[in-house]
Amino acid sequence: MPQILLIESDKLIAANMLKVLKKAGYKVNWQVDPQVALDIADTELPDIIVIDLILANHGGIEFLYEFRSYPDWQDVPIVVFSTLSVEELKQAVSGFDHLNVNAYHYKPTTTLAELIRAIERILQPTAA
Amino acid sequence: MIKRGYAADAGKVHPMQALLAALSDDLALPLLQIKSTLESAGSSDQIALSVENGLQLVEAYKLTLRINQDIESLTLEPVAIGVVLQGVAHQLTPYAKKYATELQVDVSGRLTPVLTHQPSLHIAIQVLSASLIRAQAAQVQKKRYRLLLGAHRSSESVISTGVFSTVEGLSDRTLRSARSLTGRACQPLPSLPPGAASGVLIADMLCTSMWQPLRAAAHSGMHGLATAIPVSKQLQFV
Numbered sequence: 001m002p003q004i005l006l007i008e009s010d011k012l013i014a015a016n017m018l019k020v021l022k023k024a025g026y027k028v029n030w031q032v033d034p035q036v037a038l039d040i041a042d043t044e045l046p047d048i049i050v051i052d053l054i055l056a057n058h059g060g061i062e063f064l065y066e067f068r069s070y071p072d073w074q075d076v077p078i079v080v081f082s083t084l085s086v087e088e089l090k091q092a093v094s095g096f097d098h099l100n101v102n103a104y105h106y107k108p109t110t111t112l113a114e115l116i117r118a119i120e121r122i123l124q125p126t127a128a
Numbered sequence: 129m130i131k132r133g134y135a136a137d138a139g140k141v142h143p144m145q146a147l148l149a150a151l152s153d154d155l156a157l158p159l160l161q162i163k164s165t166l167e168s169a170g171s172s173d174q175i176a177l178s179v180e181n182g183l184q185l186v187e188a189y190k191l192t193l194r195i196n197q198d199i200e201s202l203t204l205e206p207v208a209i210g211v212v213l214q215g216v217a218h219q220l221t222p223y224a225k226k227y228a229t230e231l232q233v234d235v236s237g238r239l240t241p242v243l244t245h246q247p248s249l250h251i252a253i254q255v256l257s258a259s260l261i262r263a264q265a266a267q268v269q270k271k272r273y274r275l276l277l278g279a280h281r282s283s284e285s286v287i288s289t290g291v292f293s294t295v296e297g298l299s300d301r302t303l304r305s306a307r308s309l310t311g312r313a314c315q316p317l318p319s320l321p322p323g324a325a326s327g328v329l330i331a332d333m334l335c336t337s338m339w340q341p342l343r344a345a346a347h348s349g350m351h352g353l354a355t356a357i358p359v360s361k362q363l364q365f366v
Binding site for chain 1 (some may be wrong): 153156157159160161164165167168183184186187190194
């Protein structure tokens with residue numbers, strides 16, 4: 001069963017995501033704190049990371065910079081599912097392209113079904 | 129911490145505008161919660177369509193803010209009007225059905241691509257259409273309604289495009305009055321029901337940012353609001 005590390009600050013949205021991701025056959029570990037998520041990634045070795053960029057305390061971008069700085073996590077797929085639009089992201093952050101993010105989905109215009117399809121495409125590229 | 133564009137430039141922004149920007153972000157969250165709850169429950173409830181529409185309106189407002197503060201550049205490019213109108217019609221059809229409204233796209237003749245900012249035009253037509261769908265159903269009680277997304281050549285080098293319906297009380301005069309009353313009156317467009325005016329005003333701002341504000345216009349025997357967009361000169365030489 002593929003394992004997802006979900007980093008999402010809103011409890012209600014996270015609960016809904018957990019429900020549909022588990023139904024789709026994934027094991028999900030949900031964290032609100034990116035710092036804790038880093039420790040979890042170290043011990044549980046997730047197959048993919050789904051993250052919002054607007055989080056409480058630490059930002060998602062900081063998490064991504066640190067995560068990608070470790071050689072053994074260079075190839076772990078990352079899906080951004082965020083309330084921050086690409087235009088806002090480009091304005092706020094430079095060098096995002098170097099973080100090797102596999103998919104970027106804007107929450108207001110992406111359904112959970114579309115998110116699952118994106119995860120499936122990344123984890124099973126030949127089946128998609 | 130990531131700062132929103134308008135927060136980072138807060139010094140240049142009117143405090144009320146900054147407050148509204150923050151409000152639009154916060155308002156989007158409960159809508160997102162409802163949206164994801166409905167989806168995770170496998171509900172095809174019509175509430176989902178209303179939530180979707182609310183989110184689109186918030187997004188349109190945020191796009192207007194970004195353009196006004198030069199955070200999002202208005203890159204003008206050749207755009208086929210028919211494709212934009214078809215895209216909006218496709219997107220809004222489930223919402224229109226909720227109001228017993230049939231959406232039609234009417235592009236008169238073969239129109240040369242226009243020079244515009246495609247995302248702004250798409251969102252402007254989208255929020256304007258959604259507002260007029262609600263307004264039309266609120267003004268007169270009928271079994272079925274029709275909303276036309278139309279475009280026609282209004283002069284040699286200008287194409288007029290907009291949304292047309294049977295909604296009463298949309299004239300150049302009422303639009304001028306609404307622009308001056310925005311933010312100062314509860315109902316800047318008195319002929320429209322509550323919740324329908326902001327879509328018209330946001331569409332008006334987006335159209336103004338691109339080329340021209342909305343104006344009262346007619347198309348195929350229906351009346352509505354339209355903007356004028358110049359044709360793409362680049363493609364005229366091809």
